[in-house]
Amino acid sequence: MHRDFLLEFAALEKPVQRRVSEAFEKFASATHTGAHLEKLTNQRDPRIRTIRITDFWRGVVLKAEEGDVYLLLKVLPHDKANDWACKHRASVNAATQGVEIRNDVALEHATESLRAVAGEESRRLFAGHSDKVLRQLGIEEEILPIIRLLPDDTHLEALHTVLPEQQFDVLLGLASGMEPEEVDREIVQAYARSAVPEEAEPSGDGLVAAMAHARGRVALVSGPTELLEILERPFDTWRIFLHPAQYRIAYRESYGGPARVTGGPGTGKTVVALHRAHQLARRLPADAPDGCVLLTTFTKDLAAELERCLALLIADERVRAKVRVVNVDALANEVVRRERGGAPLKILVDQREILARWGRISRGLGLDFADTFLDQEWRQVVLAQAITSPEQYLKAPRDGRGKRLGPLQKAQLWRAVVAFEEKLRQSGEWTFFQVCARAAQVLDEPSDRPFRHVVVDEAQDLHPAQWRFLRALVAPGPDDLFIAGDTHQRIYGNKVSLRSLGIQVAGRSSRLRINYRTTHEILTWAASLLTGERPDDMDGGEESLAGYHSTLHGAHPDVHGHPGKAEEIKALVARIEKWIGSGVRPEDIGVAVRFVQLGRDIAQALEQAGTPAWVLGTGASGTGVRIGTMHRMKGLEFRCVAVAGVCDTVVPMRSAITPLESDAQQHREDLAGELSLLFVACTRAREALSLSWHGAPSTFLVPVAEVRVPASL
Incomplete structure (x- = not known):
């Protein structure tokens, strides 16, 4: 089943959806008798057929030359289905070995239009890349002439719905400034390596194998029961269709230590985190305790959404039971409460009250510091670096803090910190970050850890105190931490260096570049808000939207x-x-x-x-x-x-x-x-x-x- 088929099915009215389901429920018997499968005249590819759903609707399928294998491509009104089937053709990408579908007629028309433009425009978008390089990246011989006519990325984007998807991804990567080696590693090899496991390699002609190698666009369905189960939830395409880059990250056999995935909004970081949690849970030995894989995030609302999605993804209840979903602060609260005999913690959450206390302390000590400055210094320096003494604070780096402080000012500020924390102790109050800091200390004492694997979503908004707690939840080793985040979406100002917290992701970091949620028009407008912004990547480098x-x-x-x-x-x-x-x-x-x-x-x-x-x-x-x-x-x-x-x-x-x-x-x-x-x-x-x-x-x-x-x- 092609991804486009499911997306179009999802947009149909319910009565039509039912008729589509009925048609494909009977598909096996219909194809054995040759019923309903129709060839068309003047087709570019005789393997493409249509199947009757109603008098008005038709399905479009690609029939393999050998065996009983069909690829469901489209569901369209009768005339549009026939027109689509006549214009399109299937082929196998030489670099990735995956099946591709292209509109031959549209490509021919685009070539004619570009030839007219080429006579007026001397620039060539891909002049710096030889035909040999382009072929090695999977650009087909018959596609090369039209590529050589492109003057700029605007004309490339106009071919988005015309070019085969894998080849368009390659060309867009090159146009955005990626080197051929980088395109090969991040795009071509991502497609090639995410093919079906060797033991599941299908037999039959090359087209059958190419369908199996087209993960991210083609799902292999064994029969009508499995197909109908998918059609019941057509909007949940993320369960079935992972882009090869996503699949390679989520289903890698093992990482040698902490691993990280980054990418802009809608690139599927959360989807990858969900699938990674699934992969880790199903790999566990049979005697592994329930809840030994943690899937966590920043807020309670996001944790509830992860819980809902995990229930959709994992059908096996035994595997599902291995994953616990809870947000970071709630889990830290649980750890500290258990240490204190179960007594509830009084959490100070009102930021206005927090600032008011800092203001009173500053005035009482006669200090020339604003309440917001004191609060930020406490959170971003003292708590972030787990500072517990004036000597530590005097030597502490203050990277990212704009106001310089001399020794005397630091001594004055430390007095304010001591007074603020003492006031919290006297009233029996905690802040969330203090709870996380204490929970990390509690977990550092015993030798055993509560989880075997920890998967973190929306990682960019976590505070260093929360990261110390997460680090303490799982013993260092292969697949200990899997981290998903995007610092372009950091909204709470919590900057962190993973390396400084003992979380080494160098060599185990991946970036997603394709947005599957938001239209190009919305994405481009929203990204224009961030022109010139280059946030850190949480590990000493910078994040970029290049190629996004x-x-x-x-x-x-x-x-x-x-x-x-x-x-x-x-x-x-x-x-x-x-x-x-x-x-x-x-x-x-x-x-x-x-x-x-x-x-x-x-x-x-x-x-x-x-x-x-x-x-x-x-x-x-x-x-x-x-x-x-x-x-x-x-x-x-x-x-x-x-x-x-x-x-x-x-x-x-x-x-x-x-x-x-x-x-x-x-x-x-x-x-x-x-x-x-x-x-x-x-x-x-x-x-x-x-x-x-x-x-x-x-x-x-x-x-x-x-x-x-x-x-x-």
């Missing part, structure tokens, strides 16, 4: 302003009603806001208009359009997303920004965090994005509000 692209296309983001809040909400309600009218379920629509009150106002307006809505985090789960703060939207995805209230007084949130005069470096870091937060909110959308404001737009939007989406990044 989407496989999907759709409408441009709808970006607009309004004179007042009432007008913005009214337009937003109309936009959501239009989405629902086009067939999108309310549950597949998300609304992101910077503060919760605007979310409540939008929910009220939607309810008054007859559209159910639910504000995340305000009580029991509800139904309808899901509305949440930008922070709560992290890790979620929707078919359609509206980002509302992106005004200059709200985004960036002034209270979240350290004053420039207090700490210039922290001021820049805070702005970067607010920008990443907006980027995260926008990239929750799969198909449609609407972004709005009232009054003046956010300063983040000024350079991009009128951006027309370029062809590629």
